[in-house]
Structure formats: C-alpha cells, structure tokens
Amino acid sequence: MKNFTALILLFCSTLVMAQEAAAPAAPATNKAKVVYYGFDPDIVTNYVTTGQKSLGYVRVTMELMIKDEKFLPLVEHHEPMILNAIVGVFGKEQEDSIKSLTGREEIRLKILNQLNELMKKETGAAVVQDVLFTKYLYQ
Numbered sequence: 001m002k003n004f005t006a007l008i009l010l011f012c013s014t015l016v017m018a019q020e021a022a023a024p025a026a027p028a029t030n031k032a033k034v035v036y037y038g039f040d041p042d043i044v045t046n047y048v049t050t051g052q053k054s055l056g057y058v059r060v061t062m063e064l065m066i067k068d069e070k071f072l073p074l075v076e077h078h079e080p081m082i083l084n085a086i087v088g089v090f091g092k093e094q095e096d097s098i099k100s101l102t103g104r105e106e107i108r109l110k111i112l113n114q115l116n117e118l119m120k121k122e123t124g125a126a127v128v129q130d131v132l133f134t135k136y137l138y139q
Contacts, residue, residue, distance in 0.1 A: 032068035034129065037075050042135065045087045049095045058090055058098055061135035064115070064128050071127035078122060085114050098138050108133065 042061045049056040064082075066072055075082065089111050090098070097103030108131050116126035 035066045035069045035072055036132075037064045037066055037072065038062065038134075039079070039083065043083065043086055043090075045090045047090055047093050047095065047098050047138075056095055056098065057139055059135070059137045060086075060090070060133055062086070062111075063132045063134055065130040065132065067127055067129045071123075071125065074119070074123050074125075074127060078119065081118060081122070082115060085118055086111055089114060104133070104136065 039062060042059050044057060044059045046055045046057050064075065066075055089107060093103070093107060097107060112128060112131045115128045115131070119128065120126045
C-alpha cells in the first residue's frame with residue numbers, strides 16, 4: 001500500500017511539473033535593453049603638452065553604453081559628430097589631466113555630458129548612459 005501511495009504522489013507531482021512547464025510565461029514588460037557601441041578603429045588624437053616643442057597623443061578604445069537598443073541606429077547615423085566631439089574634448093585637455101586617473105574620470109564625464117547634449121539637440125533624447133574606456137594609452 002505504501003508503494004502504491006508513493007507511486008500516485010510521484011505521478012501527480014509529475015503532472016503538476018509538466019503543466020507548469022507548458023504554461024506560457026508571463027508577458028515581459030517593455031524593459032529597455034542596454035547595448036554597447038564601439039568605434040573601429042581606435043580614437044587617436046593630440047593633446048596639449050606643457051612644452052611647446054612636442055605634441056602628446058592619446059589612443060583610446062571606447063564603448064558607449066546606449067540606454068536602449070532602439071537608439072542604436074541613431075548613434076550609428078551620428079557617429080561622425082560623436083567622434084568629432086570626443087576628439088574635441090581630448091584636444092582641449094592638458095597633459096596632467098590626460099595622465100592622471102582623476103583627470104581621466106573627468107574627461108570621461110565631460111565626454112558623456114557633451115555626447116548627451118549633442119544627441120538631445122539632434123534627436124531629442126539623451127541616448128548615452130555611460131562612456132567606458134577599454135584601452136587608454138598616452139605618450
């Protein structure tokens with residue numbers, strides 16, 4: 001009798017699990033899907049050095065964290081304007097800012113703010129959530 005009861009319980013639990021697996025999942029809300037956009041090739045530009053005899057240069061690989069994948073075509077379309085803004089920010093920076101960690105963070109925030117201002121002006125939406133440096137070399 002114990003074996004028969006155990007068999008019935010096993011059968012019922014199997015049916016319940018099969019019904020849960022077959023039930024459709026609850027509809028997902030329209031949550032924004034964050035995407036990343038990188039530039040190819042790396043961004044290479046000059047910056048202001050303390051001595052007037054030589055120019056310094058910085059080579060940066062960046063990823064833009066885009067708030068929603070629906071904005072990706074807008075970022076691709078405006079890539080030349082975005083690159084120009086990034087090069088402009090680096091070109092105005094002093095050598096001390098380029099070479100220090102706090103300066104690097106300030107530059108990252110300047111780029112983020114400027115890109116969002118430009119994209120808001122062009123598209124009506126601030127589409128960049130964050131700017132990430134994946135490679136940062138200077139000389």
